[in-house]
Amino acid sequence: MPDPNAADPSGRPELYDVGGVLLPRPFKIRRFGHFGYNTDRLDESLRFFTDVLGFRVTDEADLFESVPPEVRAKAEAVVTDPRMYFTSHGSDHHALLLAHRTFGTFNRNDRYAPDNTLSQITWQVGGLREVADAVGYLRERGVRIGRVGRDMPGSNWHVYFLDPDGNTLELYYGMEQIGWGRNSKPRAMHDRAFDRAPELPQMSEAAEVREARARGVDVDSGWRPDEAHLDERHDVEGVLLPRPFKVTKLGPVSMFTADLDGMLAFYTDVMGFAVTETADVDGHRVAFLRHGAEHHSLVLADKALRERLRLSPHTSNLSMGMEVGTYRQLRDAVEFLTERGFERRDDLPADLHRGIDLAAYFTAPDGHLVQLYYYMETVGWDGRPRPREQRRDVSGAWPETLEPLSDTYTDQTFMGPLG
Numbered sequence: 001m002p003d004p005n006a007a008d009p010s011g012r013p014e015l016y017d018v019g020g021v022l023l024p025r026p027f028k029i030r031r032f033g034h035f036g037y038n039t040d041r042l043d044e045s046l047r048f049f050t051d052v053l054g055f056r057v058t059d060e061a062d063l064f065e066s067v068p069p070e071v072r073a074k075a076e077a078v079v080t081d082p083r084m085y086f087t088s089h090g091s092d093h094h095a096l097l098l099a100h101r102t103f104g105t106f107n108r109n110d111r112y113a114p115d116n117t118l119s120q121i122t123w124q125v126g127g128l129r130e131v132a133d134a135v136g137y138l139r140e141r142g143v144r145i146g147r148v149g150r151d152m153p154g155s156n157w158h159v160y161f162l163d164p165d166g167n168t169l170e171l172y173y174g175m176e177q178i179g180w181g182r183n184s185k186p187r188a189m190h191d192r193a194f195d196r197a198p199e200l201p202q203m204s205e206a207a208e209v210r211e212a213r214a215r216g217v218d219v220d221s222g223w224r225p226d227e228a229h230l231d232e233r234h235d236v237e238g239v240l241l242p243r244p245f246k247v248t249k250l251g252p253v254s255m256f257t258a259d260l261d262g263m264l265a266f267y268t269d270v271m272g273f274a275v276t277e278t279a280d281v282d283g284h285r286v287a288f289l290r291h292g293a294e295h296h297s298l299v300l301a302d303k304a305l306r307e308r309l310r311l312s313p314h315t316s317n318l319s320m321g322m323e324v325g326t327y328r329q330l331r332d333a334v335e336f337l338t339e340r341g342f343e344r345r346d347d348l349p350a351d352l353h354r355g356i357d358l359a360a361y362f363t364a365p366d367g368h369l370v371q372l373y374y375y376m377e378t379v380g381w382d383g384r385p386r387p388r389e390q391r392r393d394v395s396g397a398w399p400e401t402l403e404p405l406s407d408t409y410t411d412q413t414f415m416g417p418l419g
Contacts, residue, residue, distance in 0.1 A: 016133065019126065025272050026133035027125040029291040032251035032298075033172060035320065036097035036119030037368060038104030044365035045098055046085055052340065053322070053370070054247055055087035055096055056225045059153040059184050063103060078106045086153055086184075089247040089322075091416055093154045093176035093184060096250075112166025117315040117368070120160070121253055122170035123271075123291070128157050131173050132200055135159050141270055149194035150174075153184060153223075155205070157198065164262045165316070167255070174205070180417075184222040188212065232419070234332075237325065241419045244332035245324045248414040254299035254318035254352070254371070256306050260285055263300050273298060276385050279351040282308050288354055294411055295355025295377040295385055309348060312367035318352070319361060319369040323376070323412060327358070327402055330374040334360045345369065350394050355385060357392040357405075378407045 016026035039045045049055045063082035067075050075082070081100035088095045097119060110116045125131060135148055138161055146160035146168065155176035161169055178184055189212050203211075212219055230242035237246075257263045264287055267273045273289040276296050280286075284305040288296035301318055311318065324330050338344055345361040353359045355377040362370050377386050392405065402408075 016137075018130065023272075025270075026137050027130035027171060027272075029123045029171075029272060030126055031124050031292070032253065033122035033124040033170070033175070034092065034095045034097065034250070035121050035253060036099065037366070038099055038101045038109055038117050038119050039366040039368075040101045041366045042081055042083065042085075042098060042100050046087075048342075048365050049087060049096060049098065051230065052243070052337065052342070053089075054241070054243055054245075055089050056182070056227060057085055057223075058088050058093055058178055058182075058225065059086040059223045060084070061086070061153065063099075063106070075106055079103050088178065089250070090414065091177045091179070093156075093178055109168055110166075112162075113316065115314060115316045116166055116168075118167060118253075118317055120168045120170050122158075122172055124175070125171050125173055128173050128198070128202060129200060131157050131159055131171055132197060134171050135197060138270070143270065147195070148197045150192065150198065152190035152193035155185065155192070157194070157202075164259060164266050165255075165257050167316075176205075181220065181224070183220050183224050186217060186219065186222040188217045188221075189219070236329065236418055239418045244336055245329035246414070246418045247322045248325050249323040249412050250321070251297045251323075252299055252321040252371075252376075253297070254301065254321070256301050256303040256316045256318050258303045260287065260300055260302055264289075267298065267300070274383065276379060276383075277354060279354055281305055281349055281351045284308070286352065290379060293378050293380075295379055299352075301352075311369060312363075314367055317368055319371040321356075321371040321373065324372060324374050325412075325414065325418070326409075327374045330358065330360065330372060331398060333372050337362050357394050358398060375405070375408055376411050377405075378411050 013024055015022040015024060018026060018028055050057060061084040063075055063079055064072055079102045084097060084099040084103060086094035086097055099119060104110055104119055109119050138145055144162040148159045150157045155174060156172040157174050158170050158172040163169055176185055192208055209219055232240040232242050234241050234244040236244060267289055268275065273291050276288045276290050278285055278287045282305065284302035286299060286301045289298040290296050324333055343363040345363065348361050356373045357375055359371050359373040364370055379385055
């Protein structure tokens with residue numbers, strides 16, 4: 001039987017068997033996974049994303065304790081604060097990582113540009129084999145690969161690599177899930193970390209738990225967040241929460257770039273994204289890319305636009321999207337953050353978030369921009385977005401209630417309780 005992954009002598013594009021379907025690459029991105037900020041204001045940022053936006057700490061790591069002894073002196077000479085916080089808004093072990101800016105310098109996140117303040121931008125694929133097969137595929141195309149293996153904490157199998165702007169990307173599978181008890185894996189189970197490409201197949205997660213119990217590990221002894229200081233007094237869809245909204249999904253991630261054509265070629269040709277549409281904002285291009293049925297999960301914008309929009313020059317991250325559960329929650333979130341003194345950027349043009357009708361932008365303590373929204377347009381099987389004349393008019397004040405669109409509330413399902 002011929003190998004479906006073998007090169008075609010006819011010169012036709014190479015296809016890869018991905019779960020029985022022939023695709024142009026040996027993986028298929030399923031969703032935007034998690035991201036990390038390197039920040040000069042770590043404690044303030046931690047309070048903002050946890051107490052204000054509702055992420056919870058799921059684990060903490062100390063760089064000085066995790067590096068090999070021969071590297072520790074170098075780390076201590078560069079890093080002024082070795083803490084890294086893993087936080088999540090749902091059952092994934094982590095959705096947002098926070099570390100000091102010097103942590104990123106040590107990890108060379110900013111080696112190609114000082115405004116690369118994101119430690120990682122990650123995309124989940126369908127299985128461990130897709131991660132493993134992606135390694136050779138990326139190498140063949142000259143992509144700069146950082147490391148391959150399995151992270152602990154978090155348990156995600158990964159390949160880290162760089163895009164043309166030097167941003168650290170990750171394709172991953174198998175993120176640790178945290179249940180109702182809110183405990184992460186104990187350190188005694190971190191022996192299943194890998195710093196190399198794994199042999200396939202690997203044991204299942206359930207087998208890892210059985211093996212740990214058999215050697216006497218208390219699997220319920222991992223990190224558990226302390227949220228006793230939070231006042232659960234807001235009625236959110238019938239559930240009392242510490243804030244009047246719930247972040248239910250991450251993304252889109254929006255980035256400035258000085259090489260829009262090069263980045264578009266990389267993300268479409270190598271990574272498999274599709275361009276949904278492009279916009280002109282003050283004479284500068286903005287491109288909206290998707291990997292699935294949502295209008296976009298990635299936005300690439302001409303870096304010259306950053307100064308025109310009066311956004312922080314310290315970062316190439318235009319904004320990080322966070323979807324909340326309903327339109328009412330979005331309105332309540334705006335009031336909640338405004339009352340606490342966080343700057344709302346209501347002067348930003350709607351063309352920055354095509355496919356999202358109503359969005360609110362707030363500035364985090366370190367200057368990063370957070371985009372809150374409740375709705376994203378879905379794209380049908382033919383790949384065409386909704387015509388502009390059929391989109392909601394977002395000019396003027398936000399009304400108390402909205403008439404539904406055909407795809408309102410169809411783009412998200414938050415698994416599990418809200419709190």
